[in-house]
Amino acid sequence: MAKKNDVTVEEKLRSLYDLQLVDSRIDEIRNVRGELPLEVEDLEDEVAGLNRRLEKLDADIEVIDNDIKNKKNQIEESKSTIKKYSEQQKNVRNNREFNALSKEIEFQELEIELSEKHINEYKAKIEQKKEVIAQTKEKLSEREEHLKHKKSELDEILKETEKEEQALIDKSKEYEKNIEDRLISAYKRIRSNVKNGLAVVPVERGASGGSFFTIPPQVIMEIAGRKKIITDEHSGRILVDEELAKEEQEKMAGMFKKF
Numbered sequence: 001m002a003k004k005n006d007v008t009v010e011e012k013l014r015s016l017y018d019l020q021l022v023d024s025r026i027d028e029i030r031n032v033r034g035e036l037p038l039e040v041e042d043l044e045d046e047v048a049g050l051n052r053r054l055e056k057l058d059a060d061i062e063v064i065d066n067d068i069k070n071k072k073n074q075i076e077e078s079k080s081t082i083k084k085y086s087e088q089q090k091n092v093r094n095n096r097e098f099n100a101l102s103k104e105i106e107f108q109e110l111e112i113e114l115s116e117k118h119i120n121e122y123k124a125k126i127e128q129k130k131e132v133i134a135q136t137k138e139k140l141s142e143r144e145e146h147l148k149h150k151k152s153e154l155d156e157i158l159k160e161t162e163k164e165e166q167a168l169i170d171k172s173k174e175y176e177k178n179i180e181d182r183l184i185s186a187y188k189r190i191r192s193n194v195k196n197g198l199a200v201v202p203v204e205r206g207a208s209g210g211s212f213f214t215i216p217p218q219v220i221m222e223i224a225g226r227k228k229i230i231t232d233e234h235s236g237r238i239l240v241d242e243e244l245a246k247e248e249q250e251k252m253a254g255m256f257k258k259f
Contacts, residue, residue: 010226012179013200013240014248016187019175020200021252026168027197029161036154043147050140057133064122064129071115071122078108078115164259171255183229190236200238202245208232215239 092098190199201209213234224241
């Protein structure tokens with residue numbers, strides 16, 4: 001095998017265009033999947049977020065339940081204290097002591113009222129959170145079903161295209177190894193800067209493929225001569241002549257059928 005720098009310009013152009021055809025075929029396969037992988041990922045994130053929300057709501061209810069238990073314990077303590085003070089009132093020696101105990105009993109009764117008010121507020125909060133839990137569970141069920149459908153859709157497409165895509169990726173890497181680094185860098189740079197990923201295009205009807213800008217006849221002749229690598233002055237794309245492009249397209253179409 002000839003070294004990268006020993007090959008002719010024509011061989012370099014053919015290799016670059018072959019690489020472009022392989023990478024374009026990979027792009028086509030990925031376009032078939034479209035936004036599905038991102039949709040699945042978004043749905044997975046949403047489902048995980050809803051599950052975290054349910055966990056937090058359950059934890060919140062547990063905290064409120066503990067608050068209710070504490071308030072109930074405080075009520076029992078206040079009742080016990082009232083009973084104790086009521087018993088003490090039977091044995092007081094004067095009105096001052098009786099009144100002091102009455103104030104303590106009154107205070108404990110207010111504490112009971114306040115605790116009962118808090119318990120009612122806590123119970124209302126629990127009911128609100130249970131409503132949110134029910135709504136969240138309903139939404140979670142709907143999103144999980146949607147995720148299941150989208151995953152099934154994606155798995156079906158992957159099953160059909162995964163083998164071909166991997167074979168093409170391997171072939172793309174193989175072609176890259178036969179092209180000098182500076183050309184690969186230029187190719188990748190151009191590919192990343194154009195919407196359709198076409199870095200190498202044929203001349204079609206006097207213009208670069210996919211472009212409306214006319215190429216001067218002298219330049220078209222130079223491109224057909226295959227003696228140097230020529231780029232489109234408007235898009236920066238590497239240009240190949242129509243005949244070379246057709247030859248490589250036929251060759252690569254035969255290879256694609258084998259995948």
